[in-house]
Amino acid sequence: MLFFALAIPAVVFAGVSKAGFGSGAAFAATPILALILDPAMALGMMLPLLMLVDAVTLRPYWRQWDWRSSRHLILGAVPGVALGAFFYTAADPDLLRLFIGGMAIAFVLFQLSVRMRWLRYRVRPFHHGVGMVAGLFAGFSSFVSHAGGPPVAVYLLAQGQSKTVYQATSVLVFWAINLTKFVPYVFLGIFTADTLRADLYLAPFALLGAWLGVKAHRLVPERAFFILTYVLLIVTGSKLIWDALG
Numbered sequence: 001m002l003f004f005a006l007a008i009p010a011v012v013f014a015g016v017s018k019a020g021f022g023s024g025a026a027f028a029a030t031p032i033l034a035l036i037l038d039p040a041m042a043l044g045m046m047l048p049l050l051m052l053v054d055a056v057t058l059r060p061y062w063r064q065w066d067w068r069s070s071r072h073l074i075l076g077a078v079p080g081v082a083l084g085a086f087f088y089t090a091a092d093p094d095l096l097r098l099f100i101g102g103m104a105i106a107f108v109l110f111q112l113s114v115r116m117r118w119l120r121y122r123v124r125p126f127h128h129g130v131g132m133v134a135g136l137f138a139g140f141s142s143f144v145s146h147a148g149g150p151p152v153a154v155y156l157l158a159q160g161q162s163k164t165v166y167q168a169t170s171v172l173v174f175w176a177i178n179l180t181k182f183v184p185y186v187f188l189g190i191f192t193a194d195t196l197r198a199d200l201y202l203a204p205f206a207l208l209g210a211w212l213g214v215k216a217h218r219l220v221p222e223r224a225f226f227i228l229t230y231v232l233l234i235v236t237g238s239k240l241i242w243d244a245l246g
Helices: 002-020 026-034 039-061 067-089 093-115 128-145 149-157 163-187 193-219 222-245
Strands: none
Touching: 002 026, 002 039, 002 163, 002 193, 026 039, 039 163, 039 193, 067 128, 067 149, 067 163, 093 128, 093 149, 093 222, 128 149, 128 163, 149 163, 163 193
């Protein structure tokens, strides 16, 4: 009961974020689940659900993305995923908890820096080489913690895109990244019978989150949504870091 009490809202939340708010907050589901599961199990359980959300979210944003930005990010993400696979084989569960928790805190600090105007985006779009570097970091952090949103956000927001173009580009990029991650996850044994069984139970809630996210993209102010996200990430990230160091 504790598992479902945490997993159901986490999966719905991830679906809403990916489908409506650019994927950045979607990885909050992983640190939430890592509070009660082995980090590898949390990663393995979330990937098929994230891929399901990707698949059903492509259609509402079809061809509204910035293909040039998408291409550069995806090309950089492929070697980033490979680096993530290499890092994963050398990591123990506490190191993964520390990394996931650190990414959660870092994401909040990044967003706070933007809100407080300590960090400013360039008005002029980044060069495509920066997009490939952002893709590299996104592929790596997405592989080890499903936390590829911040580097992609930095690059895309600098392009001065509209809300919908930004969202559509993010959907396309993470659809490709998650597909790339699937095969290494299989070979590393991250998927298990237990994670797949849990996915069957949670798939309807992922679809519900995706549907709500598309609706929310047009209706709900982002500010209220992300305030809740930041609080959630600070709490779960701090708890994971405490557990890892303890």
